[in-house]
Amino acid sequence: MNKIMAKLQKNNKGQYTLLGICIFLSVLLVSAFSFLYFSPTVQDLLPQGGDTRKLSWLLFFVTAAGCTIFTVYGADLFFRNKSREFGVFLALGAQKKKLEAQLFREVSLLLLKVVFLGILAAIPVSWLIWKAFSGLLIGADGLQYRFTPLGAAAGLLFTLLLILCIGSEGIRFVKRTNIIDILNDRRKTEMVKEIKPWTGKLGLFLIVAGLILAVAVPAVFTRIFLRLLPSFWNLTWLVTLTGLYLFLLSAVAHSGKGRNRDKYYKNIISTNLMRFTARQTTKNMCVITLLIFVILISAFWGIMYYNSAFTGSDNAPVDYSMHYPAAEPQLTRSEVESLADAHGVDITFYEEAKALELIIRYVSRDMDDNGKYFDYESEKLASFVSASDFTRISGIPVSLAPGEYQTVVRDNYQRTIWIGPDCLLEITNPVTGAAISPAFQGTVAFENMTLMSEPFAFILSDEDYRELCMGLGDTDMDNMVFFNVRDVYSTYAFAGALQDALVKHATSLSDHYGNYDAHEEKLAVSAGKNYSYSGSIGLLENTGNPVDDWKYAPFFKVLQKQDAMQLVAIYVLLSVYVAILSLTACSVMSYVRSVTIAIDNKNMFGDLKRLGAGSAYVKRVLRAQLKRLYFYPTAAGCSIGLLFSLLLTYFNDMRLDVFEIRMLFVLLLLMVFIATIMYIMYRISLKKAEDIAEI
Structure with missing residues (x-):
């Protein structure tokens, strides 16, 4: 059995590599973040109880949450790939306890190796980031990078959380005892009811209305009535989330004939195929959209803070x-x-x-x-x-x-x-x-x-x-x-x-x-x-x-600029760090979902070929699915990020000055950069999906 498992592991090393990369990146990013944030030098620069410290804590939790999400997605794909060979061994009479022990042995060895490498690599990475950060400051020669056990403890605590998440995924996987369910895991569908044509339009309306209710209305209400809205008003953010879900669900599952019936029948397979996993795909796209939103807001705020600190004292005559x-x-x-x-x-x-x-x-x-x-x-x-x-x-x-x-x-x-x-x-x-x-x-x-x-x-x-x-x-x-x-x-x-x-x-x-x-x-x-x-x-x-x-x-x-930069540059550093992490997370999640689509529909693509479809048509069907997976979350995340930033900067003081307009143009450049990265990931995912589907 050990020899057979070793042979399978060698032939399917891509599965282990992807899971290892997810775990390694998560441990590396969060550990490096904790080494930096809990460094005595950084803690001395952050005022106790200040907004920058609160925002830094928020960014720390966002970093941990983002890393956990895309690692769990990687683990889910790993176990989905394992399900077939696991089911085959059970069908051949292998004892489940031995299979479980073998699986956990493999996963444990992988975890130990990549976790150790991740924590070890976090030390030089955090030092290099610190050197780049200190180069932004005037007179920062006296600021020394100092390691603290608290940073290592935070990294180890996150590592433990990650191990528990992956372990729970593995336990949930091995608890399934029905061999037929395991063998047919990839053939499960989630058919949804017919999505009405107005669903997407309603989703767009709710997205805009939710942002206006959450950002603009409180500012206007405060200025007119000289009081704050009650705390339950924050629930208006749910209106935007509801609109986002409806919009993406319509993009995935709506397949109405409309006026152009020829176009509908020509693309009937590509436009209806995603309905079989509509709910799961929509949830995935919502998470990617929110991650792109986090990328834009984190990077936008970081650059805005940096620019305001760098140019703030210049206004003094x-x-x-x-x-x-x-x-x-x-x-x-x-x-x-x-x-x-x-x-x-x-x-x-x-x-x-x-x-x-x-x-x-x-x-x-x-x-x-x-x-x-x-x-x-x-x-x-x-x-x-x-x-x-x-x-x-x-x-x-x-x-x-x-x-x-x-x-x-x-x-x-x-x-x-x-x-x-x-x-x-x-x-x-x-x-x-x-x-x-x-x-x-x-x-x-x-x-x-x-x-x-x-x-x-x-x-x-x-x-x-x-x-x-x-x-x-x-x-x-x-x-x-x-x-x-x-x-x-x-x-x-x-x-x-x-x-x-x-x-x-x-x-x-x-x-x-x-x-x-x-x-x-x-x-x-x-x-x-x-x-x-x-x-x-x-x-x-x-x-x-x-x-x-x-x-x-x-x-x-000169001192004013230095003091502002020391305080703000920490938040800038953490904001850009979170943006990089979120971009990594949504790239990995999109890639994992693309591979899952190819795996789930591999047999269907074979059936199309046997029915006489050419390779070009089959590729077009696959390409149409992946385009939706990448295009709609990217467009939605960028649009929501731009509208949110516009509303926030305007209703903050009921005007847009030259600096704020310049920062909105910077946001547009960030959107172009994100779209470029997502397009590159789309091309990589498409190539991998075509290889898996053998088209």
């Missing part, structure tokens, strides 16, 4: 900007220039100004526990500059009359639902109590100053500035410094040294958390409440690197 309490003896201009000279940095522009820290009463919006938004008034300190100083610093001419103000915003600013630039109700001098209620005169974009004050920095007329400045001392003002350098992205070492120097010169006047506000603390103390942002951030004690959460953190374009 000034390369270096700092602010600190005017009473603090910080770096002087001569000290900054000396440090620049020491690092070979050429300063091309340098300006200074003072900002008044005045009390503002303003309107903002919050959300209660029931998901309803409500407006409320509050007080805090905010920064104000004069129109003449702003014009000198920014080069943007601003002219304001007494009693008017403008709000400083980011480039391409879009009003949010939480607060608007016209939020000011009153401005008060904290020393004299003098107050004005100025009129809003629009916004002006100057990225650097937006980082110096919350919720906004504001511009006053020169007359109002002088009036509100009365009685204020250095403790009620901030110094602002702005300068440009030549070739800013080559000044990384200078930026780091300058930041260290700022921290060393810091005193208790500036040693505060980023959300600290002296007026809010005063109000909290007077009301007998605890103010959560009180206390030192640790600058004076030199406890680590607290600059990211420092109230007076400087804006250095």
Whole structure:
């Protein structure tokens, strides 16, 4: 028996190779992912509880699910191929226990070999991916790839899950005791009822309607009624899934004569053959469609995150900007220039100004526990500059009359639902109590100053500035410094040294958390409440690197880009990783389904030949089935991905800017790439299917 099994295994090595490839790729991809994600370096870069960490966990589970799905499909095909020889041995009188033991011995040896190779290969693969990733970052030389046992444990845990899935498939296979059922396993059909012509149209309508209900309606509802839709509204995604199933079922099983009866009868075999496995084929196509959707969304979001991080700080008109309490003896201009000279940095522009820290009463919006938004008034300190100083610093001419103000915003600013630039109700001098209620005169974009004050920095007329400045001392003002350098992205070492120097010169006047506000603390103390942002951030004690959460953190374009890239590039890396995995999964699943179609219909193709059909006709029948298997899921997945991205980007802020339009064009290029890969897989699958069917 061992010799016979060895001979069969040698002759059917393609079955073992395909299953081995599926297991190897699954273990490799998930283990490499876990090695990367659980690396201490990556974990240190991801903020605790942040959205990027949550998205990374989601991508990890998507990776594991995708690998499990296409491995189970590979195992299913393996056992389907085994069924005939298993049944023949049973018919010849072989004992079932011996056959089971032999089968599990073969599968176990294969699992041990490919699992070991997969985990072993994951180490250099994850290291190579890390090196490629770190090359995207500015100043990433200090980021070392660090291995952690937690990553290995996650990979081993997934491997155990994979072994259990394959084992359950094997147990389900050997539990079948009816020899005739095993021998006729390939001849089983799943005839479906007649599919009405309107099924496909209804499916398309439900796909579009479901996406609009799930993406567009919540955004519009929130803006109109100022409340969130209840959580059960997420069930509207099921409308899209239902529409997808109906559309693909119609594509597979609908075979109406229509108006062109000659065409129907000419293709009657190819158009009706898939009805015999319509439900199974439709489910397979739905999974492939969803995988293609995941490919597009993962890659699209990854590229969008990367592009936004890479170009985000470029919108700032000034390369270096700092602010600190005017009473603090910080770096002087001569000290900054000396440090620049020491690092070979050429300063091309340098300006200074003072900002008044005045009390503002303003309107903002919050959300209660029931998901309803409500407006409320509050007080805090905010920064104000004069129109003449702003014009000198920014080069943007601003002219304001007494009693008017403008709000400083980011480039391409879009009003949010939480607060608007016209939020000011009153401005008060904290020393004299003098107050004005100025009129809003629009916004002006100057990225650097937006980082110096919350919720906004504001511009006053020169007359109002002088009036509100009365009685204020250095403790009620901030110094602002702005300068440009030549070739800013080559000044990384200078930026780091300058930041260290700022921290060393810091005193208790500036040693505060980023959300600290002296007026809010005063109000909290007077009301007998605890103010959560009180206390030192640790600058004076030199406890680590607290600059990211420092109230007076400087804006250095080169460091800003590095920080954004370190955070975002991890998500980018994982997103592209999931896209590659999903593309691999849908390629393997499509290939497996194509081979299954050829195996299931091999006898039917032989019958067609005996009835007089030529090889060209038989090939056309097979080709028509595989085209549907590849074309409809690819078209559906790409269309749903494009519509979802369009709705998401538009209804996020009710507009499409140049960056978003450019990213949609990138999505179209991704769709072309996916279609190309699927076409290549179609040609490979067709060649293999023709060999199996002997046509």
